[in-house]
Amino acid sequence: MPQSDHPSPEATRPRPARLQSIAGIGVDRMGSRADLSGRDLLRLENLDVDIPPDPEVVARTRSAAETDSDNSYLPFIGQEQLRKTAARHVSKLAGLDYDGTRNCVICAGGLSGILNVLLATTEVGQEVIVTDPTYAGLINRIRLAGGEPRFVPFVFTPGQPWRLDRDALRRTVGPKTRSLLLMSPSMPSGGLLDEEDWRLVAQLCVAHDLLLILDSAMERLLFDGRTPLHPAGLPGMADRTITVGSASKELRMIGWRVGWIVAPEAYMPDLVAVSLANVVVPVGIAQAAAALALERSLETLPPYVAELQARRDLLIEEFAGLPFGVPAGGWSLLLRASDFGLTGAELSERLFAEGVCATAMEGWGIEHGDQYLRFVYANEPVARLRGLGDKVRRALGC
Known part of the structure; x- marks a missing residue:
């Protein structure tokens, strides 16, 4: 077939401006590569979990699939039972009194909820503060909403927990700042905001009339006896x-695609409006199961967290002497490849040959970005993680 002298429409069409800075997250590419390899690889590339959900939750989902009221668009803002359960859950953590009818809307997973909140609260050109590193999907959503991400680094000390740079946070707040989008423990570092960090966040929010968007997807996945501190309960923060x-993450129900937004009543009309204009309604057959999982989580969470900590503790042993940050919670650990003259992507390639699939951090931060490789330990048991340190050292040539 003769070659055309004219470029394809795909090559010439302009991209919308909102997509110019959208970065890939790498996970899908590495996952597909692992799936197609036909090899029994250590699957450390994706935020999946091999620990199954509560069996009672699975049973409730099955029954919902045969229940007519669960096979419905209505109610658009989420089933009343889940809204009330989510509001009670956040109320207990924050020490506040949220009402499921007035303060909660259900969303199709946490990231969908984050985008809805950003769309409902952010003007084009306003700045949203995030930590460095931060999940690239969150950064992308800030940009899709027309916002500008501003990065506040965690301090990296090899072999130690990550620590928020408080002075950098103070400096980063400026006249264009609209909100802070924070997660603790943070994904992907496992960095934790302690009480003093949260009190500084609260002081800055009150002093500069800022909004705090809290991504609470992992707030109870904490190690070494740590307990969650929900910042909405701090002075001046209930209304912001x-x-x-x-x-x-906490309930291990990834495929259910259910999340919740709990907010001051003043924000609810705009949050509902965006929700109805976006996904409309989350998965009907998943909502009653999510409510049950939340209700049972005080019982089901401790053994799950203990298993995650056992995996983290093993990686700390396996990586002894290497430049990694200790996660205070969450699902993943970061290793700094640049100490060995490598990018995270180059180390990822070497490790793939060793039978390890792990995703590089390009686009996940500025100070802590492509120099790192991320290891997700939520998807592989301790027995299979043993020996990972030897494979990493061979890949590093040390």
Whole structure:
């Protein structure tokens, strides 16, 4: 067939401006590569979990699939039972009194909820503060909403927990700042905001009339006896904190695609308007199961967290002497490849040959970005993680 002298429409069409800075997250590419390899790889590339959900939750989902009221668009803002359960859950953590009818809307997963909150609260050109590193999907959503991400670094000390740079946070707040989008423990570092960090966040929010968007997807996945501190309960924060929760990480219900937004009543009309204009309604057959999972989580969460900590503790042993940050919670650990003259992507390639699939951090931060490789330990048991340190050292040539 003769070659055309004219470029294809795909090559010439302009991209919308909102997409110019949208970065890939790398996970899908590495996951597909692992799937197609036909090899029994260590699957450390994706935020999946091999620990199944509560069996009672699975049973409730099955029954919902045969229930007519669960196979419905209505109610658009989420089933009343889940809204009340989510509001009670956040109320207990924050020490406030949220009402499921007045303060909660259900969303199709936490990230959908984050985008809805950003669309409902952010003017084009306003700045949203995030930590460095931060999940690229959150950064992308800030840009899709027309906002500008501003990065406040965690301090990296090899072999130690990540620590928020408070002075950098003070400096980063400026006249264009609209909100802070924070997660603790943070994804992907496992960095934790402690009480003093949160009190500084509260002081800055009150002094500069800022909104706090809290991504609470992992707030109870904490190690070494740590306990969550929900910042909405701090002085001045009840009216300026929007909490976005998710069934994916804490409840191990990734495929259910259910999340919740709990917010001051003044924000609810705009949050509902965006929700109705976006996904409309989350998965009907998943909502009653998510409510049950939340209700049972005080019982089901401790053994799950203990298993995650056992995996993290093993990686700390395996990586002894290497430049990694200790996660205070969450699902993943970061190793700084640049100490060995490598990018995270180059180390990822070497490790793939060793039978390890892990995703580089390009686009996940500025100070802590492509120099790092991320290891997600939520999807592989301790027995399979043993020996990972030897494979990493061979890939590093040390």
